[in-house]
Amino acid sequence: MSIPAMAMDKNEDNDESKIRAVESKYVCMVNNSVFNQEQIAVEVEGKTYYGCCPMCKARLEKDVSIRNAVDPVSGNSVDKATAIIGVDSSNKVYYFESKENMQNYASNSSAEEGEEMNDMHSMNNNM
Template sequence: MKKKTNKDNPKTSTRNLVYAYLTIAALLVTATALVYWINHQQLQPSIGYSPDEIERPVEPSLVCMVNDAYMGKPQIPVPVNGKTYYGCCEMCVDKLNNIESARIAIDPFSGNQVDKSEAFIVVTNTQGAVTTHLRKTKNNPLTQNL
C-alpha cells in the first residue's frame, strides 16, 4: 500500500502557499516601514544649532522679531527706547512695544540673552524660515568680521 505524502494533500499545498504569501507580505511591510523610518529620521530638524546649520545672514527689517520668522519683505518698524525692532502685524507691533521678552533672544552658541535689534540674524536650514539671533562678539567666528 502506498503511503500518502504531504505533497499529495491539496489542503497542505494550499496552506503552504498561504503561509508563503503571508511571509512575503510581512517582509514587504517591514521593508517599507524601515525605509520610511530612515527617511523620516533624516527630515527631522535638529534640536540645537551648529555652525554648519547657518545658511545666510538676513536684514533685520525682513524678519518678524516676535515670531522669529524670515518674511522676505520689509516689516513694520517698531521704535522702542531708541532701538528699532520689526513686526509683521499690529499684534506683533503691540507685543514689541509692551513685552520686553519679545525683544530678547537667546544666542544658541553662548546661551546668553541678546537684544534682537542688535543681533546678527541668520536663517537656519530647519524649515528655511526660522531665524536665529546671534550676539555680535569678537570671539564668535560668525560675527567677528561685522
C-alpha cells in the first residue's frame, strides 16, 4: 500500500493540486508507487534508481526496460533516474523530461477531464 510522500494542496485553481512533484527516493520505480519513506537505492551505471523491496532492487539491476518510462507530454522515453516525477491525486506516478512538461500535463489533464465530462453529458442528453 502506498501513501503520498507530501501533503496535497486542496486548492482547485492550483495546478499542483492535480500533479505534484515528488522526490525520486520516495518512488518504487518498478511498481511506480509512491511511499512516505525512502526506498532502497539501486546504483546502476552511475545512476540511482529506487525499489521498495529486494525483488524490485534485483529487477532494476537486471532489466533495462524497467528503468525507462514515456513522458506523457512529449512521448519521449525518459530515464527514471533523471526524470521529473509527478504524482496525481490518486497516487498515479508519471515521469517527465522537464518540470515544464509536468506543469503542461497538469494544466491540460484538468482541461481534458472537463471536456470528457461535457462530452459524456451531451451523449446522455441525446439518448
